[in-house]
Amino acid sequence: MLLNASGCLDALATPEVARAFDAFVTKTVTPLPREGNDPTRIAETDHGLLNSIGLQNPGRERFLAVVLPQLRGLGLPIWVSVGGFSADEYAETCSRLSDVTIELNLSCPNVDEAPEAASEIVAACRAETPLPLYAKLSPALPDIADVARAAQAAGADGLSLVNTIRGLALDDETLRPRLARGAGGYSGPALKPIALAAVYVCYRATGLPIVGMGGVSTGRDALELIAAGASAVAVGTALFTDPGAPHRVRADLYKAAAALGFEDPLAARGIAHAPASQLALSKRTTNKTPAYTAK
Amino acid sequence: MLSRGRHSVLANEPVGPYRLLRVERGRAEPGIPGQFFMLEAPGRVLPRPMSLCLAPPGELDFLFEPVGRGTRALAALEAGDELAILGPLGNGFRLDVDRPLLVGGGIGMAPLPYLSEKLGGPPAVLGFRTAHHAEAAALLPGSEVAVEPGLVTELLPAGHDVLACGPERMLQAVGALFPGAQLAWEAPMACGYGACYGCAVDLDGTYKRLCVEGPVLEAAACS
Secondary structure, eight states: OEEEOTTSOOTTTOHHHHTTSSBEEOOOBOSSOBOOOOSOOEEEOSSOEEEOOOOOBOOHHHIIIIIHHHHHTTOSOEEEEEOOSSHHHHHHHHHTOOSSEEEEEOOOTTSOOOSSOHHHHHHHHHTTOOSOEEEEEOTTOTTHHHHHHHHHHTTOSEEEEOOOEEEOOBOTTTOSBSBTTBOEEEESGGGHHHHHHHHHHHHHHHOOOEEEESSOOSHHHHHHHHHHTOSEEEEOHHHHHOTTHHHHHHHHHHHHHHHTTOSSGGGGTTGGGSOHHHHHHHHHTSSSOOGGGOO | OOOEEEEEEEEEEEETTEEEEEEEOTTOOOOSTTOEEEEOOTTOSSOEEEEOOBOOTTEEEEEEOOOSHHHHHHHTOOTTOEEEEEEEESBOOOOOOSSEEEEEEGGGGTTHHHHHHHTTSOOEEEEESSTTGGGGGGGSTTOEEEETTSOGGGSOOSSOEEEEESOHHHHHHHHHHOTTOEEEOOOOOSSSSSSSOOSEEEETTEEEEHHHHOBEEEGGGBO
């Protein structure tokens, strides 16, 4: 299953891009409208993109009354990214939603965070909704597997891994931060190994469904996240470069998986955790013998 | 509907300190003057937004100044190289004006040659930092040129429908003189099609996406 990463696509502006995904994930919705951060909001680095958009969104009431009904018209499953500044704020938004999957944005690097631990927010939301609940975690957590386990114990149905990681870029001439807010969230190719590591340990720690994301721009990237334990993959920054990315990533994912002997990409889920002997066995079931095992 | 394709470079020519990147048009539409395209910058993570400078048959020509990593990568392209181009995007100039006057500042003159062609060659005033930069005025024959310390705002006759593109301070000054002017702005942009919210500009007190609302805006809307 292929999704967009939250905040990386406006489905109403370009519905044809949204429909290339299996579900649409909204930009994060907060209880009150947010103007977002002052510009400059984005800065490219050699290997990624820094952003500090600051959760610009129309707020919960307008989202529920105007935006969500329009999104339903896309005919796609909708995932609502829920944000807030306290557990109660998250929980209230969750209580108002129906017929969507909820992704709790517990990790925006561009706004002040809620004081509660991720697991407390998940528990508060779990108490308010029977809807599928995914916890989106930061790769900057000291022990992300520990937080993932706590989120699972608090009732999370799945994990979204990972959000951007905080980074800073300085202007060539002035040596001052290029973003108005100073630091921002770092995404793009540089995030991929970080995302892989997070998915790898959280799959092992929880066994939960995982939406893997971070630096996905090719089918191979998506396959690697699946191999690490993702059950779905989201495309973010690559959309900015190429709105055709979802079609391309999907087609290449099937090719990349088939080239390694997997009939379906999801058959490769968790294969990174398999013992080497088992991996060699699975290789032998394909017609091609990889060069490195030939002796 | 977004349109993105790969295009061959026909030529990449110096124009003063600027470059005129000429690419094969292929199936792309040139769009309305003032609209823009996202050009793949080889080796960079993000494409770069550029308005169309000229649209000769079979070509799309972009004028830019190599000032950063992306524009330097574009300046290094040679005939026969390929790059991906997305567009046209955004809202261009309204062409239903009675007495057009084109005003450009520096590399902001980029969309004016194509705009001039569509408007039948109206008067134009261009401002540049140096005589070297002013060599680009050759792309807009007949234009009046101010070189710093001279300013374009000192050369603008009254009673015209101004269509302008240039640095922010020039646009603010032009907008103050001509509240009905159409101004083409720029902002750092990741996607160019409304996805990233990176190109926020303050319009009537709220942040709007320049790629969706603009890049051409009525002066009166720009606070």
